[in-house]
Amino acid sequence: MLKRKDMLGLYETDAEEICEILDTADKMREFLDGKNKKSDLLAGKSLITLFYENSTRTRTSFELAGKYLGANEVNISAAASSVQKGETLIDTGETLDSMKIDFIAIRHPMAGAPRLLAEHVKASVLNGGDGMNEHPTQALLDMLTVRRKFGKIKGLKIAILGDIKHSRVAKSNLFGLKKLGAEVWMYSPETLMPKAIEKLGAKVAKSREEAIEGADAVMGLRIQLERQHGGLFPSLSEYSKFYGVKDELLKYAKKDAVILHPGPVNRGVELTPTLIDGKSSEILEQVTCGVAVRMALLKLLSEYREANL
């Protein structure tokens, strides 16, 4: 049983809870391979997706997760909502809560917005990415992908290369992977590496080769131009040349290493197209695992609500 009403981040989620989510998601992943993707596990429950930033994977997979489990599902895009008329996040949340909903999946550009919402609504809040803070469901789906490939997470070396500073994915992965006993190495231009990341448990590599040496999984991260104000690296082509993951670098990784990317990917910048589409790539499997993880979280949070609220 989860110990919380909301899923806000992996910093506060313990190893036992993460394992329970992954075990449940494993079963959901098998369910997704079946012919009939319909269950009544969440019949009579309602999920709202409330996204203040663009999304393809996260929003769609929350919607599908709810639908596959039989919940009612409504999508609200901030651009078409009363947010445009000046309504606050809390007023929006309390309005939705009054409609007797059970879950809100939110993405917001401000770090901490999902927590603020969670403190003001009865519904369970699921963080679909908040600013540069956390993206817990992305990290959980990354962990599920890796665990299904290798049968474990403990003892693995995971290399994360790219825009670490602006990445909520990198932080949630660091918290989750460390709790399950993986070693997390990071590499980026100095200007894109948070100064205190080692205090959070990451190992900072001096080169791409050092990051990838002996790695079981190599994750490229998107350059988040929308969160940068320029001047952090000279140009995309130079970024790609000096910091991108190239085919020839894979020789430093373990033979059966996998390539990961949370998407959306800038082809040829963070990863070469041959790595993205190659036999080591698990990028599309990550997307499928994303639906499974969100199904698992809806199920487990629903059980928490039945028992505690």
Ligand code: CP
């Ligand atoms: N990985 C991820 O969050 O993708 P979207 O922005 O498409 O949701």
